[in-house]
Amino acid sequence: MSNSLIVQKYGGTSLGSLERIEYVADRIAKARKTGIDIVIVVSAMAGETDKLLKMAHRLSKNPERREIDLLLSSGERISAALLALALQNRGIPALSMTGRQIGLQTDSTHTRARIINIDAKRARKMLKKNHVIVVAGFQGINEEGDVTTLGRGGSDTSAVALAVALGARQCEIYTDVDGVYTADPRVVPQARKLDVVSYDEMLEMASLGAKVLQIRCVEFAHKFKMPLIVKSSFKEYEEDKGTLICEEDPKMEQPVVSGIMCDKNQAKITLKEVPDQPGIVANIFEPLAKASISVDMIIQNVSDQGHTDLSFTLQREELDEAMVIMNKVAKKIHATQVGANAKIAKISIVGAGMRSHSGVAAQIFKTLSSHNINILMISTSEIKVSCIVKQEYSKLAVNALHDAFELQKKVAKKKTAKK
Amino acid sequence: MSNSLIVQKYGGTSLGSLERIEYVADRIAKARKTGIDIVIVVSAMAGETDKLLKMAHRLSKNPERREIDLLLSSGERISAALLALALQNRGIPALSMTGRQIGLQTDSTHTRARIINIDAKRARKMLKKNHVIVVAGFQGINEEGDVTTLGRGGSDTSAVALAVALGARQCEIYTDVDGVYTADPRVVPQARKLDVVSYDEMLEMASLGAKVLQIRCVEFAHKFKMPLIVKSSFKEYEEDKGTLICEEDPKMEQPVVSGIMCDKNQAKITLKEVPDQPGIVANIFEPLAKASISVDMIIQNVSDQGHTDLSFTLQREELDEAMVIMNKVAKKIHATQVGANAKIAKISIVGAGMRSHSGVAAQIFKTLSSHNINILMISTSEIKVSCIVKQEYSKLAVNALHDAFELQKKVAKKKTAKK
Numbered sequence: 070m071s072n073s074l075i076v077q078k079y080g081g082t083s084l085g086s087l088e089r090i091e092y093v094a095d096r097i098a099k100a101r102k103t104g105i106d107i108v109i110v111v112s113a114m115a116g117e118t119d120k121l122l123k124m125a126h127r128l129s130k131n132p133e134r135r136e137i138d139l140l141l142s143s144g145e146r147i148s149a150a151l152l153a154l155a156l157q158n159r160g161i162p163a164l165s166m167t168g169r170q171i172g173l174q175t176d177s178t179h180t181r182a183r184i185i186n187i188d189a190k191r192a193r194k195m196l197k198k199n200h201v202i203v204v205a206g207f208q209g210i211n212e213e214g215d216v217t218t219l220g221r222g223g224s225d226t227s228a229v230a231l232a233v234a235l236g237a238r239q240c241e242i243y244t245d246v247d248g249v250y251t252a253d254p255r256v257v258p259q260a261r262k263l264d265v266v267s268y269d270e271m272l273e274m275a276s277l278g279a280k281v282l283q284i285r286c287v288e289f290a291h292k293f294k295m296p297l298i299v300k301s302s303f304k305e306y307e308e309d310k311g312t313l314i315c316e317e318d319p320k321m322e323q324p325v326v327s328g329i330m331c332d333k334n335q336a337k338i339t340l341k342e343v344p345d346q347p348g349i350v351a352n353i354f355e356p357l358a359k360a361s362i363s364v365d366m367i368i369q370n371v372s373d374q375g376h377t378d379l380s381f382t383l384q385r386e387e388l389d390e391a392m393v394i395m396n397k398v399a400k401k402i403h404a405t406q407v408g409a410n411a412k413i414a415k416i417s418i419v420g421a422g423m424r425s426h427s428g429v430a431a432q433i434f435k436t437l438s439s440h441n442i443n444i445l446m447i448s449t450s451e452i453k454v455s456c457i458v459k460q461e462y463s464k465l466a467v468n469a470l471h472d473a474f475e476l477q478k479k480v481a482k483k484k485t486a487k488k
Numbered sequence: 489m490s491n492s493l494i495v496q497k498y499g500g501t502s503l504g505s506l507e508r509i510e511y512v513a514d515r516i517a518k519a520r521k522t523g524i525d526i527v528i529v530v531s532a533m534a535g536e537t538d539k540l541l542k543m544a545h546r547l548s549k550n551p552e553r554r555e556i557d558l559l560l561s562s563g564e565r566i567s568a569a570l571l572a573l574a575l576q577n578r579g580i581p582a583l584s585m586t587g588r589q590i591g592l593q594t595d596s597t598h599t600r601a602r603i604i605n606i607d608a609k610r611a612r613k614m615l616k617k618n619h620v621i622v623v624a625g626f627q628g629i630n631e632e633g634d635v636t637t638l639g640r641g642g643s644d645t646s647a648v649a650l651a652v653a654l655g656a657r658q659c660e661i662y663t664d665v666d667g668v669y670t671a672d673p674r675v676v677p678q679a680r681k682l683d684v685v686s687y688d689e690m691l692e693m694a695s696l697g698a699k700v701l702q703i704r705c706v707e708f709a710h711k712f713k714m715p716l717i718v719k720s721s722f723k724e725y726e727e728d729k730g731t732l733i734c735e736e737d738p739k740m741e742q743p744v745v746s747g748i749m750c751d752k753n754q755a756k757i758t759l760k761e762v763p764d765q766p767g768i769v770a771n772i773f774e775p776l777a778k779a780s781i782s783v784d785m786i787i788q789n790v791s792d793q794g795h796t797d798l799s800f801t802l803q804r805e806e807l808d809e810a811m812v813i814m815n816k817v818a819k820k821i822h823a824t825q826v827g828a829n830a831k832i833a834k835i836s837i838v839g840a841g842m843r844s845h846s847g848v849a850a851q852i853f854k855t856l857s858s859h860n861i862n863i864l865m866i867s868t869s870e871i872k873v874s875c876i877v878k879q880e881y882s883k884l885a886v887n888a889l890h891d892a893f894e895l896q897k898k899v900a901k902k903k904t905a906k907k
Contacts (some may be wrong), residue, residue: 154552
């Protein structure tokens, strides 16, 4: 591990204009003055990737993924070259590198390739020569030498993988928010920025719809214990510490609840009077899996006269396709009715401290019921409780729970634990 | 040589919008129906390269050429992927390839690299599998694996080099004009499109300001005797034959004059009363060469009392820099005066037939004098006569000469020569 090396990743909004690129270059210049080595990973300028994708879809009904990858990879290359130029103009020796040049090898699953290896030989050489390296994120090459991309948010994954490969001290993810919050500040005005979040909590939050980090990037960081820092590129370098995502420190007291997520992009399907026979559930969910539709929560009522009602939730954009499949399934298994509800929201409470504290679920139920909010479905994990409620109550529910768990207050850390 | 393989190159205006890309894809689909194998070389969409360059120059006063190359190469990659998608959408198996993937190796002179080798192994393999290959023009990689570009118009050179490497039957350059004309049709309404031009003539025309083809591309084609065809991508595939650029056929009668060029981007510098001493000319032109300023015509008057006047022409955009140098030189060599004239034009008459026909120069002088146009300077080569005239006469001069040499009429070829 190099104690002086930091990998910084700048997202699309951080590089959205030439002015923004100049600003980022100034920040990097400042960070460099502190004596650290820096590798930068960049996304495409905001809007570029969508623009290119739109063109592809106008030209082809079913665009081949290999071509999409070549097309989209251009965006990050442009950002990398422009930022390298801006750094050079400040007298900083800088060098852009593409996915291939950084040695990022992937499998051949175009548009969502997995990283196989990073042979960062050339990057190491240039770091020794005191260069800032500006890497085009999101892309690699496969065995055949074709350009591949890592999927949406892939630049975060590039950054973490590169930090691991180069043995960096930490990986800083710069974005348009200044960290991870106890709740979405647009929904909960009292939401507070968290100083530290554990990988486990962040993984739950990311999978529950917190958009600040991709699940895959957090998984990668977790696997290799690479400290991640989420910070705003719109604030001065020294001004803000962002949120640190790292391993739980067993010596430190964990807050019971770290954050509340709300995912409105949910829908529920209910099958009425499903015959309660062995294997019937497989009949329902196999066709969905085949269509690559992910099911989230599932509830099956207690059987009544050999029949049961079955409900499950899924992402809203997959509702139409799922309903077509369910209507066929319902005929086949003789369910009497298929209903859909797109007006629901999933409220989730995440906290590593739940492991050692009971009573979180009870507190949730009490809080929601005191506001007359009905809970439609519940699911729990070791460090999470999720409830489905009517969408119209989502804002009220999140704010009520944020108050009830006093998330606006910073948890005082025990002094003894700090030793 | 593969008799069924054709390389087609499409320029930026031919790919300037998604509609244009669709149109080009339709043309390629039609061409493919005639049973030929096709390799396409594309430029960046019109305006893209300039847009990227402008951004680079806004971010850096003196942008490093390596970064410029990575930046600019994106434009052709985008075009290649988009055209491949449009072809695939028509049911044509198509594959984009970057400069690296086509195996185009260059030296390391960034922004104007020279081609060292093309290892088109993968392209050959994919051609055998009946694919249309869409190559990102203008770019290659150097020994280090860095992206290089071939300079302005480099996609034409890519196309010819690829045609040579793959042993294509011919290389077709598609652009927004439908061929090579006897004169610029905007200046001479009677200008006629030429069916055939020899490499030598085309080289003279290109160096005299005919923008339809880059000198380097014609040189490359000449060297390897690759037939070049210039055609419009705005007309139907079958509609127009364009202009064929090939070797002179000694059996065929050559037209005495093939075309008239007019270059208004000229300026003249005159040094008065230069001491007529040995070595004095070197004193004048060495500093210009050091500043990379190309001098075109030079005239030295007959010496009068140990002094002579010396005039030379150069590209107008280099006039200011040259004048600064010449004012210093004049002091040093005790010339009495330095004058500049930016209001001149160079009229050039090109024709392979001049080799065997005398009287062309005489005809030019007679024609211009009959219109009271004074000739300021003259230079000749084996197949060219150039005259400098006042710029205000340029249009008149070109039209008068076009008439005098009857260029609007097609030269009848001797029937016997065709055998």
